[in-house]
Amino acid sequence: MIVTVIVTFIMQRTSFKSFKCPAARALDSVGDWWSILILRDAFQGLARFDEFQKSLGVAPNILTRRLKHLTDEGLFERHRYSERPAREEYRLTDKGRDFFPVLMALFSWGSRHVPENDLAFLLGDPASGRERRTVLVDAETGEELKPENTSLLPGPGADDAARERIARMRAWYLGMDA
Amino acid sequence: MIVTVIVTFIMQRTSFKSFKCPAARALDSVGDWWSILILRDAFQGLARFDEFQKSLGVAPNILTRRLKHLTDEGLFERHRYSERPAREEYRLTDKGRDFFPVLMALFSWGSRHVPENDLAFLLGDPASGRERRTVLVDAETGEELKPENTSLLPGPGADDAARERIARMRAWYLGMDA
Numbered sequence: 001m002i003v004t005v006i007v008t009f010i011m012q013r014t015s016f017k018s019f020k021c022p023a024a025r026a027l028d029s030v031g032d033w034w035s036i037l038i039l040r041d042a043f044q045g046l047a048r049f050d051e052f053q054k055s056l057g058v059a060p061n062i063l064t065r066r067l068k069h070l071t072d073e074g075l076f077e078r079h080r081y082s083e084r085p086a087r088e089e090y091r092l093t094d095k096g097r098d099f100f101p102v103l104m105a106l107f108s109w110g111s112r113h114v115p116e117n118d119l120a121f122l123l124g125d126p127a128s129g130r131e132r133r134t135v136l137v138d139a140e141t142g143e144e145l146k147p148e149n150t151s152l153l154p155g156p157g158a159d160d161a162a163r164e165r166i167a168r169m170r171a172w173y174l175g176m177d178a
Numbered sequence: 179m180i181v182t183v184i185v186t187f188i189m190q191r192t193s194f195k196s197f198k199c200p201a202a203r204a205l206d207s208v209g210d211w212w213s214i215l216i217l218r219d220a221f222q223g224l225a226r227f228d229e230f231q232k233s234l235g236v237a238p239n240i241l242t243r244r245l246k247h248l249t250d251e252g253l254f255e256r257h258r259y260s261e262r263p264a265r266e267e268y269r270l271t272d273k274g275r276d277f278f279p280v281l282m283a284l285f286s287w288g289s290r291h292v293p294e295n296d297l298a299f300l301l302g303d304p305a306s307g308r309e310r311r312t313v314l315v316d317a318e319t320g321e322e323l324k325p326e327n328t329s330l331l332p333g334p335g336a337d338d339a340a341r342e343r344i345a346r347m348r349a350w351y352l353g354m355d356a
Contacts, residue, residue: 016211020298022288023218023281027211029291033194040201043325044347074291095291097325101314103201104323105283110200113207113252113273119333120198120340125316126329132316134323136279138303139311142320145282147221147275151304155289155297162298169222 020157030099031069034058036106038066039075039092039099047079047089075099101136108134198335208277209247212236214284216244217253217270217277225257225267253277279314286312 016024030036034056041055053063067090070076075096078088104123111119123132136145143149152166194202208214212234219233231241245268248254253274256266282301289297301310314323321327330344 016215020296021218021285022292022297022299023285024215024288025292025296026284026288027214029288032211033205036205037194037202040199044330044343098290099287100325101312101323102280102283102287104314104328105280106204107199107201109277109280110202110204110207112276114200114203116333117335118198118203119200120336121200121344122331122333123323124329124331125319125321125327127327129331130318131331132323132328133318134279134314135317136282136312136314139313140308141303143303145279145301145310145312147278149303149305150282150310151302152222153300153302153307153309155294155300157295158298165222166299 020155020159020162022155026102029073030075031066031073034062034066035070036103038063038070039096040103040107042076042090042092042096043100043103047091048087049090052090070096104134105136198333198337198340204280207251208253209244209251212240212244213248214281216241216248217274218281218285220254220268220270220274221278221281225269226265227268230268248274282312283314 016028019025019028030039037056038052041052046052046055049063049067052058052067053060056063058066067076071078071090073095074093076090077093079091080086080088107121107123111122123134124130125132137143138145152169154163154166158166194206197203197206208217215234216230219230224230224233227241227245230236230245231238234241236244245254249256249268251273252271254268255271257269258264258266285299285301289300301312302308303310315321316323330347332341332344336344
């Protein structure tokens with residue numbers, strides 16, 4: 001039983017670094033679920049270890065590790081706000097701030113699928129006080145991204161396996177494999 | 179050491195069910211990193227256990243558990259495609275398909291921050307063959323969601339702690355706490 005747990009833990013911590021898929025690499029860069037909630041808190045103005053800990057109720061050793069990982073990956077930078085005693089806070093970098101749409105897309109999905117009475121928060125427009133609903137669109141055409149109108153293209157690092165995968169996906173969308 | 183690993187594992191599996199934040203609940207509903215990659219594969223037309231396993235190189239026991247979780251949470255439904263032998267495949271439900279923008283936002287973030295030569299895939303428009311860049315906008319106004327123009331509103335399940343959090347976030351955006 002203990003061995004199973006350990007093996008499971010190790011498997012779950014498999015790195016996705018070797019995957020050349022941007023989504024897999026993104027997951028690796030962020031780290032884990034706690035990291036996403038830490039980023040969520042950072043967007044709400046939290047910056048200090050104690051603030052994150054109080055907000056999340058996460059064990060200090062995990063929080064330490066997650067903050068270090070997010071800093072190593074360039075989503076946070078440390079900023080010393082007190083010399084005596086020496087104290088640092090965590091500020092979002094441009095890369096960290098750029099994670100905002102991912103978080104908002106996740107938040108929106110939750111809003112649509114969590115039972116209404118369990119929703120403590122909604123997204124709002126602070127200017128009008130109106131609730132915001134979100135949609136992910138093509139930056140150029142404004143077209144909403146859907147599985148039906150979005151495919152993969154080979155990137156600079158594409159190998160034969162990647163090209164095969166792209167070919168299979170195209171076939172699927174064209175209904176040839178349905 | 180072994181105890182540390184086990185404790186860490188248990189802590190990491192803390193449920194976010196008690197959180198009333200839609201993002202935290204969304205994470206709970208999806209499960210873990212593997213689940214996101216399983217969903218990614220499902221959007222590329224994969225549906226069968228062996229296909230997911232080959233694509234991800236994930237241990238069978240983890241894949242079994244993740245597929246069950248995603249089915250229990252209503253993102254997949256089982257569909258029997260063969261009677262003899264009895265074989266089932268996993269098909270995205272509406273709730274599962276609705277996860278597409280989250281996945282695409284994550285993919286886009288990865289595309290922007292992973293070294294270019296490590297990118298095997300880009301998002302494309304199958305009609306024009308053009309690469310797609312994405313932006314998350316307000317469905318009504320078309321305005322791009324940014325931390326500066328997005329706040330929280332109290333939802334139906336908001337308690338005092340939630341209202342306090344919202345007040346603190348507003349203060350931050352108004353620069354009163356900067």
